[in-house]
Amino acid sequence: MTSSFRRERLQDLDARDPLAAMRTHFEIPAGLIYLDGNSLGALPKRVADRLESVIRHEWGEGLIRSWTQTDWYELPRLVGERIAPLIGAAADEVIATDSTSANLFKLAAAAVHMRPGRKVLLTERGNFQTDVYILESLASMFRGGIILRVIERPELIAAIDEDVALVVLTHVHYRTGEIFDMAGVTAAAQARGALALWDLSHSAGALQVDLNGAGADMAVGCGYKFLNGGPGAPAYLFAARRHHEQLRQPLSGWAGHARPFAFEDRYEPASAMGRFLCGSPPILGLAALHEALAVFAGVNMADIRAKSSLMGDLFIELLQPDCARFGLTLVSPTDSRIRGSHVSLVHPQGFAITRSLAAHGLICDYREPGAMRFGFSPLYLRYQDIGRAIEILRHVMTEQLYNQAEYQRRHAVT
Amino acid sequence: MTSSFRRERLQDLDARDPLAAMRTHFEIPAGLIYLDGNSLGALPKRVADRLESVIRHEWGEGLIRSWTQTDWYELPRLVGERIAPLIGAAADEVIATDSTSANLFKLAAAAVHMRPGRKVLLTERGNFQTDVYILESLASMFRGGIILRVIERPELIAAIDEDVALVVLTHVHYRTGEIFDMAGVTAAAQARGALALWDLSHSAGALQVDLNGAGADMAVGCGYKFLNGGPGAPAYLFAARRHHEQLRQPLSGWAGHARPFAFEDRYEPASAMGRFLCGSPPILGLAALHEALAVFAGVNMADIRAKSSLMGDLFIELLQPDCARFGLTLVSPTDSRIRGSHVSLVHPQGFAITRSLAAHGLICDYREPGAMRFGFSPLYLRYQDIGRAIEILRHVMTEQLYNQAEYQRRHAVT
Numbered sequence: 118m119t120s121s122f123r124r125e126r127l128q129d130l131d132a133r134d135p136l137a138a139m140r141t142h143f144e145i146p147a148g149l150i151y152l153d154g155n156s157l158g159a160l161p162k163r164v165a166d167r168l169e170s171v172i173r174h175e176w177g178e179g180l181i182r183s184w185t186q187t188d189w190y191e192l193p194r195l196v197g198e199r200i201a202p203l204i205g206a207a208a209d210e211v212i213a214t215d216s217t218s219a220n221l222f223k224l225a226a227a228a229v230h231m232r233p234g235r236k237v238l239l240t241e242r243g244n245f246q247t248d249v250y251i252l253e254s255l256a257s258m259f260r261g262g263i264i265l266r267v268i269e270r271p272e273l274i275a276a277i278d279e280d281v282a283l284v285v286l287t288h289v290h291y292r293t294g295e296i297f298d299m300a301g302v303t304a305a306a307q308a309r310g311a312l313a314l315w316d317l318s319h320s321a322g323a324l325q326v327d328l329n330g331a332g333a334d335m336a337v338g339c340g341y342k343f344l345n346g347g348p349g350a351p352a353y354l355f356a357a358r359r360h361h362e363q364l365r366q367p368l369s370g371w372a373g374h375a376r377p378f379a380f381e382d383r384y385e386p387a388s389a390m391g392r393f394l395c396g397s398p399p400i401l402g403l404a405a406l407h408e409a410l411a412v413f414a415g416v417n418m419a420d421i422r423a424k425s426s427l428m429g430d431l432f433i434e435l436l437q438p439d440c441a442r443f444g445l446t447l448v449s450p451t452d453s454r455i456r457g458s459h460v461s462l463v464h465p466q467g468f469a470i471t472r473s474l475a476a477h478g479l480i481c482d483y484r485e486p487g488a489m490r491f492g493f494s495p496l497y498l499r500y501q502d503i504g505r506a507i508e509i510l511r512h513v514m515t516e517q518l519y520n521q522a523e524y525q526r527r528h529a530v531t
Numbered sequence: 532m533t534s535s536f537r538r539e540r541l542q543d544l545d546a547r548d549p550l551a552a553m554r555t556h557f558e559i560p561a562g563l564i565y566l567d568g569n570s571l572g573a574l575p576k577r578v579a580d581r582l583e584s585v586i587r588h589e590w591g592e593g594l595i596r597s598w599t600q601t602d603w604y605e606l607p608r609l610v611g612e613r614i615a616p617l618i619g620a621a622a623d624e625v626i627a628t629d630s631t632s633a634n635l636f637k638l639a640a641a642a643v644h645m646r647p648g649r650k651v652l653l654t655e656r657g658n659f660q661t662d663v664y665i666l667e668s669l670a671s672m673f674r675g676g677i678i679l680r681v682i683e684r685p686e687l688i689a690a691i692d693e694d695v696a697l698v699v700l701t702h703v704h705y706r707t708g709e710i711f712d713m714a715g716v717t718a719a720a721q722a723r724g725a726l727a728l729w730d731l732s733h734s735a736g737a738l739q740v741d742l743n744g745a746g747a748d749m750a751v752g753c754g755y756k757f758l759n760g761g762p763g764a765p766a767y768l769f770a771a772r773r774h775h776e777q778l779r780q781p782l783s784g785w786a787g788h789a790r791p792f793a794f795e796d797r798y799e800p801a802s803a804m805g806r807f808l809c810g811s812p813p814i815l816g817l818a819a820l821h822e823a824l825a826v827f828a829g830v831n832m833a834d835i836r837a838k839s840s841l842m843g844d845l846f847i848e849l850l851q852p853d854c855a856r857f858g859l860t861l862v863s864p865t866d867s868r869i870r871g872s873h874v875s876l877v878h879p880q881g882f883a884i885t886r887s888l889a890a891h892g893l894i895c896d897y898r899e900p901g902a903m904r905f906g907f908s909p910l911y912l913r914y915q916d917i918g919r920a921i922e923i924l925r926h927v928m929t930e931q932l933y934n935q936a937e938y939q940r941r942h943a944v945t
Contacts, residue, residue: 144591153595160591168586168815169579176761177558177574181567181894189762216810218784219633226672242796247785247810250798254783258640260674341811347590348603348814369668370632371661380899382656384664396630396661397755400762401582401815480595485794 123435123504130427130500135420142412143345143497149478150506155319155459155492156482158345158409167408168401176400192403193394197353199410200344203418204317204336205327206355212390213340213403215368217318217352218247220337223366223393224354225255225283228312228335229263230365232282235311238265239284241273245291248316252285274305281311283335288326289319289457292488294429294449296324296457300331307332318342323425323458323494325418328355335360343458343494346406354393361389370395412496424495426453428503429460432491435507436462443514448488459492469519477518479509537849537918544841544914549834556826557759557911563892564916564923569733569873569906570896572759572823581822582815590814606817607808611767613824614758617832618731618750619741620769626804627754627817629782631732631766632661634751637780637807638768639669639697642726642749643677644779646696649725652679653698655687659705662730666699688719695725697749702740703733703871706902708843708863710738710871714745721746732756737839737872737908739832742769749774757872757908760820768807775803784809826910838909840867842917843874846905849921850876857928862902873906883933891932893923 131137144160145151151159175183183189197211204211214220225238238252249267256263268276277284284306286297303313314335320326322343328336334357340350356364365386371377372394375385386392430453440447446463450456464470467487474481474489481491491506513519545551558574559565565573589597597603611625618625628634639652652666663681670677682690691698698720700711717727728749734740736757742750748771754764770778779800785791786808789799800806844867854861860877864870878884881901888895888903895905905920927933 144587146592146594149594151594157590157595157598159594160586165583165586165591168582172574172579172582172761172819173558176571177579178560180560180563180565180573181571181896182889183762184571215629215633216784216813218786218810219629219782222782245785246788246794246796246798249796250783250785250788253798254781258673258781260672339811347586348597349811349817351813352810367668367672368633368636369664370630371659371664372632374660374664378899380660382660382663384660384667396632396766397753397763399630399765399813399816401819402813403763405586405815475596482595485792 127500127504134424134500136416136424136495137499139412139416139496140499145497149480150502150509151480152491152493152506153480153482154494154497155342155490157341157348158343158494159497160347161345161409161412163411164347164405164408167404171401171404189398189400192400192407193398194391196351196403196407196410197390199407199413200321200353203326203413204321204338204355205329207329207358209389210358211353211355212393213351213353213406214394214398215352217316217337217339218251219368220352220354220393221248221251221285221316222255223368224314224335224337224356225252225285226259226367227364228283228314229259231312231360231363232310235280235282236261236263237280237282238263239276239281240265240267241270241286242267243292244285245287245316245318248285248287274302277306277309277311279309281306281309283312283314285314285316287316287318289324291319292448292484293461294319294457294459296455299333303331303333319457319459322413323421325422329357333357340406344406345409345412347402347409349402350406351399351402354390356390364392366393368395372396372398416496421495425458425493426456428493428495428498428500429453429456429458431500431503432460432507435504436510439511439514445514458494459490461488461490463487464489466519470513473513473519474509477509477513479506541914541918548838548914550830550838550909551913553826553830553910554913559911563894564920565894566905566907566920567894567896568908568911569756569904571755571762572757572908573911574761575759575823575826577825578761578819578822581818585815585818603812603814606814606821607812608805610765610817610821610824611804613821613827614735614767617740617827618735618752618769619743621743621772623803624772625767625769626807627765627767627820628808628812629766631730631751631753632665633782634766634768634807635662635665635699635730636669637782638728638749638751638770639666639699640673640781641778642697642728643673645726645774645777646724649694649696650675650677651694651696652677653690653695654679654681655684655700656681657706658699659701659730659732662699662701688716691720691723691725693723695720695723697726697728699728699730701730701732703738705733706862706898707875708733708871708873710869713747717745717747733871733873736827737835739836743771747771754820758820759823759826761816761823763816764820765813765816768804770804778806780807782809786810786812830910835909839872839907840870842907842909842912842914843867843870843872845914845917846874846921849918850924853925853928859928872908873904875902875904877901878903880933884927887927887933888923891923891927893920
């Protein structure tokens with residue numbers, strides 16, 4: 118594909134993009150190609166105004182009265198209501214609070230309580246590390262000899278036996294971008310009496326996630342990637358309604374009490390997902406996430422998924438001819454049906470390359486060892502950005518600009 | 532004391548107040564007497580500007596780069612450094628993250644690990660409920676038959692025996708404002724081989740807390756009361772340096788790893804307090820708290836304590852003659868040496884009274900059953916505010932404005 122033909126094709130895709138107008142809702146620095154919305158989503162313009170209002174009016178003028186006179190107290194549920202349609206959940210099945218890690222701890226503990234006698238938490242080797250750390254810690258402290266079993270992906274289904282209380286997997290793998298078969302694994306887990314919990318951190322907002330369609334039991338996810346909630350935004354958790362009244366979680370703080378202002382001596386969990394609240398809700402973070410999610414109103418998730426898939430396909434198609442020459446290894450699936458919204462390339466000097474790309478106006482992120490992740494956020498990226506990203510990548514790799522010694526040799530004034 | 536003499540005395544106190552100028556750092560709605568800084572501190576003006584910069588520049592323009600190019604990643608420690616001098620801790624002994632409840636869970640679990648064989652968590656009956664709920668939950672899930680023992684305050688010291696791993700108390704009682712003898716109880720706990728953990732939620736920023744002077748082992752506290760960090764601000768935790776390398780906490784998320792970006796399969800806790808981080812730090816909340824704490828720079832905590840004590844004394848002195856007539860019961864100590872920075876009055880119709888006071892421009896808060904808490908935030912209150920608060924309170928009580936039927940009888944147009 119020649120450069121001019123390619124440019125024309127990408128411009129044509131942009132012209133026909135049903136999401137093209139969404140970019141205007143975001144602050145995107147001029148001249149920057151930002152392929153890292155999978156790590157920190159861009160700022161939705163309306164968030165800055167909302168936070169100013171929350172701080173100056175609701176906090177500054179309303180003071181304590183805003184806990185009852187604004188939406189503060191309801192924000193964990195209101196955020197949940199906005200996330201629910203993005204992940205195939207009902208509004209009362211999702212609530213936002215704390216971090217993804219803390220929420221995983223709560224739900225995994227609840228699952229152990231729901232499956233007395235079963236002693237195993239199961240996950241795959243290479244799952245996002247924090248999920249493994251949390252499960253390991255939970256198992257080590259829990260009454261009754263709970264253990265964590267970490268299994269290679271191909272052996273995972275076979276490893277679900279009658280000792281397994283809970284299977285915990287990340288829907289879209291943080292490193293490779295590969296999508297797990299949520300419905301299939303969930304059914305396999307349930308067939309053996311186990312529960313299935315999905316980490317949606319790399320899925321929500323980028324894929325058509327259908328938790329209830331897949332029969333999932335539980336899920337967690339973060340607010341700052343494709344949901345654009347800002348740095349360290351509150352996370353969320355999901356539990357299927359059929360489980361609600363059995364859920365017992367260990368971080369039983371006052372905010373999750375059935376009557377938090379009655380100051381009763383005995384803890385009694387709030388109904389439904391309210392019981393997963395622990396301390397006072399973090400209003401600034403919740404308000405930012407709540408406002409960021411408003412951008413999704415009226416957006417068709419099928420359009421988001423189609424654009425993200427095509428962007429990934431284009432990225433791979435435009436780069437693949439040069440991968441071997443550049444020493445780049447594609448570790449993401451080429452089949453977009455099993456690939457999430459990022460593409461990862463591995464190179465021994467991946468970190469240096471990432472730095473060099475950034476210096477040339479292309480932001481991606483880096484994960485040890487060697488992986489560069491290029492994320493496609495359909496709400497604010499243009500197809501021409503993909504073309505420009507490939508140009509920059511090809512330039513940096515051809516000139517070996519990441520290799521300081523090589524760079525100096527070429528540009529040496531002799 | 533006549534009304535004019537009282538006014539003169541309060542004006543004189545304001546004129547001589549070394550903290551008088553601090554009020555200019557806060558947004559205080561005109562005409563409002565805000566005696567609820569013990570529930571949600573007022574907005575420090577600089578916080579609004581800082582958050583605007585964090586959102587528009589650091590997030591909006593810097594995007595993912597701000598994790599390495601700004602203070603984001605260091606904020607939990609930087610906030611800890613600013614809290615440390617307010618609570619008698621060294622800078623590396625305090626870190627800010629998560630909620631008070633979650634932090635209590637982490638530290639109490641760490642304490643159980645440090646005292647193997649000891650099975651009891653001890654607290655007082657009537658401690659802030661969330662602390663009791665969290666301890667109860669931790670005990671119920673922990674390996675090895677851990678139990679929670681809840682003891683009346685007078686019997687507490689005697690109840691510390693060789694089964695006790697940890698004594699958990701709130702330094703200033705949320706309801707009565709009574710101060711525990713931190714040094715005495717800590718020494719008693721340690722004499723029996725137990726650890727002592729203090730909840731400083733109602734102390735930090737209002738009292739001269741001296742954790743290391745008292746030999747305390749651990750502490751938690753919230754950021755949104757006298758520290759003015761905003762609604763649901765991140766909380767903090769303290770552990771004495773002598774314990775740092777033994778601390779093992781269950782919410783072992785990636786942010787508390789020794790090398791969070793190495794993505795290692797095995798969890799290895801970060802040094803010192805860094806291991807208490809769990810998920811991605813909540814940047815909006817941390818930045819607000821960090822900026823709010825800047826207001827304390829150069830402020831003498833002795834001045835804060837002296838002013839808060841005197842305000843409480845004045846409040847009691849001005850009201851006490853009428854308490855019996857109004858049916859109000861003072862449940863806080865009259866001796867300011869054992870009283871924190873709020874005064875509580877109980878009345879069967881406390882809730883209705885609180886509402887009526889608010890309608891007349893006096894904000895306090897209400898805690899079931901029957902308690903109205905009047906908090907004194909020395910950084911932004913004036914002595915004349917105390918006088919005005921008493922006037923409003925006396926008016927509402929005299930006229931029984933909280934009693935709708937009585938109010939209608941008096942104002943009936945016949």
